[in-house]
Amino acid sequence: METPNYIKSLLIPNGKKPTGRRVWGIDLETIWLPFFTATNTQGDTAIPADSLGAPLRLAYDADGSVKFSKTGRPVTKVVKDIADNVRLVRDNFTAGLLAYANQVITDNPDGYNSQVEMAREAGEPILTKDRENLNNALAKAMEQAVAEAEAKSKPKAKGKGKAEPEPAEPEPEPVTA
Numbered sequence: 199m200e201t202p203n204y205i206k207s208l209l210i211p212n213g214k215k216p217t218g219r220r221v222w223g224i225d226l227e228t229i230w231l232p233f234f235t236a237t238n239t240q241g242d243t244a245i246p247a248d249s250l251g252a253p254l255r256l257a258y259d260a261d262g263s264v265k266f267s268k269t270g271r272p273v274t275k276v277v278k279d280i281a282d283n284v285r286l287v288r289d290n291f292t293a294g295l296l297a298y299a300n301q302v303i304t305d306n307p308d309g310y311n312s313q314v315e316m317a318r319e320a321g322e323p324i325l326t327k328d329r330e331n332l333n334n335a336l337a338k339a340m341e342q343a344v345a346e347a348e349a350k351s352k353p354k355a356k357g358k359g360k361a362e363p364e365p366a367e368p369e370p371e372p373v374t375a
Contacts, residue, residue, distance in 0.1 A: 199301060199302065199305045199306070202298070205298055219254060219274075219276075221276050221280070221281065221284050222284050222285075222287075222288050224284075226253055226254075226276065226280075230253075230280065230284060231250060231253060234250060234280065234283060235250055238250070243283060245279045245280065245283060246279055249277045249278075249279040249280055250280075252277070253276060253277050253280050254274045254275070254276060254277070255274065255275055255276075255277050256272060256273070256274060256275075257272075257273035257274060257275045
């Protein structure tokens with residue numbers, strides 16, 4: 199089976215880094231809006247013009263007031279028509295990726311299984327090292343937590359870093375007969 203061009207094109211870097219509002223990790227202004235305008239032009243979608251013209255809308259609370267984030271900024275959301283179509287594209291995209299992977303597994307199971315085993319073997323030393331580092335970090339954190347707990351449970355010393363000596367018990371008076 200030859201890899202389809204649309205799959206090959208997904209794996210080629212294009213160097214463009216969009217910087218605006220992202221929907222599903224893809225820039226709204228430079229990617230989604232031109233794409234959906236083109237699909238409307240071709241008759242493949244019927245997204246309302248106001249949704250394409252004002253794709254970001256203020257979010258509102260249940261009482262109808264403008265919604266604000268914890269930082270005090272107004273919350274915006276992507277208009278439902280665009281969000282729904284992005285979801286449809288995403289679902290179709292992931293279905294296409296899974297269909298392609300399934301086709302490769304079906305057509306070339308030995309090659310696929312070989313890739314899986316090679317990846318597992320290559321990843322094992324990394325996973326082992328990460329496990330060791332995590333265990334060491336957890337042990338160190340536990341030691342620190344125990345030391346902090348012990349320090350909190352000891353009576354605090356008064357004065358300049360030195361504990362005051364315990365007052366001595368008075369000596370008994372000698373008995374005279």
